[in-house]
Every structure is written in structure tokens, then in C-alpha cells.
Amino acid sequence: MAEHHAHAAAHADHDHKPHGWRRWVYATNHKDIGTMYLVFACIMFFVGGAMAMVIRLELFQPGMQFVDPQFFNSMTTMHALIMIFGAVMPGWTGLANWMIPMQVGAPDMALPRLNNFSFWILPFAFTLLLSSLFVPGGAPAGGWTMYPPLVLQNGASFPMLIFAVHLMGASSILGAINIVVTIMNMRAPGITLLRMPLFVWTWLITAYLLIAVMPVLAGAVTMLLTDHFFGTTFFTAAGGGDPVMFQHIFWFFGHPEVYILILPAFGIISEIIPTFSRKPLFGYETMVYAVASIAFLSFIVWAHHMFTVGMPLAAQLFFMLSTMLIAVPTGVKVFNWTATMWRGSLSFEPPMLFALAFLFLFTIGGFSGLMCGIVPADYQYQDTYFVVAHFHYVLVPGAIFAMMAGVYYWLPKWTGKMYDLKLATWHFWLSAIFVNVLFFPQHFLGLAGMPRRIPDYAVQFTDWNMVSSIGGFFFGAAQVLFPIVIIKCIRSGQPVGNRAWEGAHGLEWELPSPPPYHSWTTPPSDAVIARGAEH
């Protein structure tokens, strides 16, 4: 009898989770896979960050100090590849894995074993990429854009780069298919499309973008591979090919990729600002349409990355005007977030601080993007540090800050414990100050004509490079606080209730904190949906 009761008690929490290494290697649970994605992204963030420190160390002074030019170029190339494909994209996928099933009332992702496969491809891909640092000729050094003919001059690292990019692409496509299928088929009854949280919406649109453009990148790098090893001349002018064609194909992937990196950030900001303003999101439906418009426009602006290769005036005008057009739905979003805060009962916990910094600093990155989109001005900015400043404003205080905001927002839900708010606030302020010290001077350097991707520079650029490097070192050091806050939370955080934040709405806050291993095994009732699914 006692045995029966013990058995019943063991089943009461529905936690039939495997233990030890099998739990992670054979994982099919969306929370476990989400955790693995997030840990992987965090590791890659620090690996890519270490490479950024090497770059800033070398650029602290003019002249060659620490590394040779080949290694410097490897660092810029690997930093970009690791941060884009290893840190930001897996980070978003981790958040999607954790949150989408809980937010749509589904018990798990639609294809759990595919989910496991999507994740476990990544460590192999990045082991392969990082091991290219140790082969003859060094790691890839032709830039993350892999332009031929330069990339074809890479040594033994070339096939490793191509195979690694293929693996990353396969992981992203499989992950995206899983997310679309989950959102379209696994929503609880009553969660209509226009009742989904904005994070789910932005991920749905991101996943469509991924399915459309990652195969294009895979096609482009396959053609590079055959050019290198099988005698084709897709991009080799000597054989009748066209190197500029690669740039068109690459940026047909590359521009939507920018939105793949930033749309989930829009979703997270749209969750956090209403919570800490204690008001519903202003203009929910217009936000959805704005995200969809941005996604559509992202397919017809690619050539603004390559105005200087030479193209007909009509094409330049088309791509310039379509680029300007993206400012309209982006402006709608910024105004809606501002309107949400208007007369709200604001409080400034770490997720809200990161969200506010996102709002200001991403907008700076957006404006400098508009500047780069103006054809005659772009002829001045092309390949200078102005462009570096622009996309780092979009990706660091944009995508990375939003991801940190998301982690700080949902961490109490995941762990059932509240983290050290003071330490997280320190993390925010150090990050917010030094990210500007790091990247803002790069606008001045670019406008003064300092080219990007060089290990040495003319002496007149020294002062702002020193300032930028100092900002970089402090920004890098501040990031150590992030894992400290998380580990401290898991070990000794104070327990929280279901609704960790006073103003939080959404189905995930209807679950206990931490949520059971298998959540929503019974779909949420209409009452729970009505309570939770307000936006």
C-alpha cells in the first residue's frame, strides 16, 4: 500500500525525466533542448567575444602589436560567423524552444526528435569551424560574407568552412520547420493566430524567413565548393562566371538574415514593455502587420549592401527606396512601444532596463542604416568603420540586449527563483555605458575614412580607436556578470510564484514556476486562456 502511494506520488508531478547524460543527449523535451541551445549560445558568445577582444587589442594602437594580419583577418571572420550563427541564432532558437510551447498551450514542439537533431548538429558544426584555426593556412580569413575569388584562396580551412556553414544551415532549416509546424498545428483550442503573443508571431515570421533564405546560402556555398574542387566556374570570371553574382545571392540570403537576427528581439520587447508598463501592448495588430511588412520588404532590399559594385541607376534607386520603406513599419513599432509606456505605471527592473536601452540604441542603429541606404552617401560609407558601427548597434544593443532582456524576464519562470536584481542592474548599466564607448566612436572613425577589416591604420585614427578598445574591454568584462547572475539564481535565488512579475500576462505565467517537466499535457481551459492570453 505504502509502495502504491509512493508510486502515485512519483507520478503526481508528471516528471518522467531521464537522468544523467541521457537526459541531454537523447533530449526530446522542449525545455531541455531550449536550455541546451541557450547554454551553447552563451558559450559561443564568450568565444566570439574573446575574438573581439583580440581585434580591439590589436587596434588599440596603430602598427602591428600582437597578431599578424592573416590571423587578424581570421579573427574578424570567425568572430562574425560565431556571433551570428553560434550565439544569436541559437540563442533565439533556445528561447523559442522554451517559450513557444508554453505560450501557445502545447505540450511540446511538434517534432521533438527533429528538435534534438537540430540542436546536436551545432556542436559538430562549430567544432569543425573552430578546429580550422589549427590547420595549415589558418582559419578562414576572407570575411563572413565569403566573397569569391578571395574566399577561394583559403587553404585547408575552406572545405571546413563550407561544411560548417552547411551544417549550421541544416540546423536552422530543421529548427525553423519545427517552429512553423508547432505554431500552426499545436496551438491550444482558443489560441487563434491573433491571440498569440508577439514573441510567437515574430518567431513564426522569422521561421518562414529561415526556410526561404538558408537554402539560398547553402546553394551559394555549394557553388563555391564546386568552383574550388570540381572545376566549375560559377563565380570565376576567367571561366565565364560572375563574382558579383555571388554577392547578389549572398545578400539575397544576408538581408533577410539581418531580420532573422532582430525580429525575435521585437517580439521580446513587445512582451516586456507592456509587463513593466502595466498596460496592454498598444496596437497589437499593427505590430503583427508591421513585422510581416518588414519580413516582406527584407526580400527586396538586398542590393543596398553592394551599391558600389556598380549597377544600373534604376536598380540603385529601387533598392534605395525600398530600403527607406522599411523605416515605416519599423517606425510603427517604435511608436507603439513608446505609446505602450505612455501614462503607464512604469518600473525599471533589469528586463525593462535592457528593453529601454534596446529602444534607444537600436533606433540609433536603424537611423545609421538609413544613412547607409542612401546611394550617394553609401559611396562614402562603404567598407568603413561607419558600417561596422551601424551593424554593431543593431546587433549588440539590439539583438543581444533583447536576448538578455528575455533571459532576465523569463529566468524566474524557468528556475522558480528570483535572481539578484542588484547584480543584474549592475550588468545592465556597465553594458549600456560601455557598449556606447565601444561602438559610438566607430561612427567618427568611419566618417573620417578608416577602412574596416584592417589590422593597422593611419595615426590620425588612434584616439578614437583607443576609446573604442577601452569600451570593448570593459564591455567584455561586464558580460561575466551575466552567467554569475544566472548561476547565483539557480543556486540561491528566492522562490517566486507563478506570475513572477506583477504586470505579466501570457499563458506561461499561468504555469507554476518552475513549470513541470511536461507542461500543458491538458490544454488550458477557456478561463485560463482568457486570463493569460491578454496582450
Next chain:
Amino acid sequence: MRAQDHTPGRLARTAAVAAAVDEAGRRRRVRRSAILFAVIAAAFYFGFIATVLMRAAR
């Protein structure tokens, strides 16, 4: 002719059957949409290579 089942368990059994049917339908929809998106991805992959080949052949 079989007498109609009015036992209290009938509703529960009917609901279980309906849920199983619905679950089967959902599995079918999941499989179909996953295959559809995989085909779309493959079409983009081969489509772009074919586009470059056609352009080179001109």
C-alpha cells in the same frame, strides 16, 4: 439492434475516441506541413543553383 449506451462512462469513452481521432489528424497535419516546408527549402536550394546555371548558359 443494440441498445443505446446510456452509461455514465459513455461520454468519457466518446471524448477519448474523439481525442484519439483528433490526435491522429493532428499528427497527419504535422507530417504534411513538415514535408511541405522541407520541399520548399529544397526548391530554394536547387532553384538558386539552377538560376545561376541558366544565367551562365545565356
